[in-house]
Amino acid sequence: HAEDLARACLQAARSDVSGKGYNLSGGETLTYREMVGRIFAAMGRRPLTPSIPLPIFAAACALLRLHPRFRKWTPQMAERMNQDMIFDHTEATRDFGFSPGRFRLAAEDVR
Numbered sequence: 001h002a003e004d005l006a007r008a009c010l011q012a013a014r015s016d017v018s019g020k021g022y023n024l025s026g027g028e029t030l031t032y033r034e035m036v037g038r039i040f041a042a043m044g045r046r047p048l049t050p051s052i053p054l055p056i057f058a059a060a061c062a063l064l065r066l067h068p069r070f071r072k073w074t075p076q077m078a079e080r081m082n083q084d085m086i087f088d089h090t091e092a093t094r095d096f097g098f099s100p101g102r103f104r105l106a107a108e109d110v111r
Contacts, residue, residue, distance in 0.1 A: 001100075001101060003101075004024070004026075004027075004098075004100040004101060005024060007098075008022075008024050008092060008096070008098045008100075011096040011097050011098060012092075012095075012096045014096070015095060015096035015097075017095045017096060020095075022089070022091055022092040022095070022098070023087040023088055023089050023091070023092065024087075024089055024092060024098065024100070025086070025087040025088070025089045025100065026100050026101075026102075026103055027099070027100035027101050027102045027103070028102045028103060029086055030103055032081040032082070033047075033049050035103065036049055037049070038103060038104075038105055039105060039110060041105075042105035042106060042107055042109060042110045043107070043110050044107065052078070054075060054078055054079065057075055057078045058075035061073045061074055061075055061077075
């Protein structure tokens with residue numbers, strides 16, 4: 001959430017740290033499906049998350065890219081959804097007290 005990032009910037013500015021980079025991640029680890037489910041729940045809708053084998057998705061992308069609206073679609077988009085994207089924010093917590101919230105959404109967050 002932007003609030004977590006803004007708070008981290010203020011905390012870092014008030015601390016002794018200078019010239020150092022930090023990972024700023026969320027307060028919980030979610031799978032892609034869990035994240036999508038929460039987004040749909042905030043929208044008041046039932047999530048639709050079909051599983052499509054990568055070779056079929058790759059073939060569909062090749063066809064869809066013929067249309068300008070989908071020209072940037074690639075099989076790597078689907079591969080990325082299955083990658084572990086965990087970033088450790090332990091150093092930011094230790095150095096300036098970074099403490100992100102959980103991934104909670106309200107209807108106004110997804111308008």
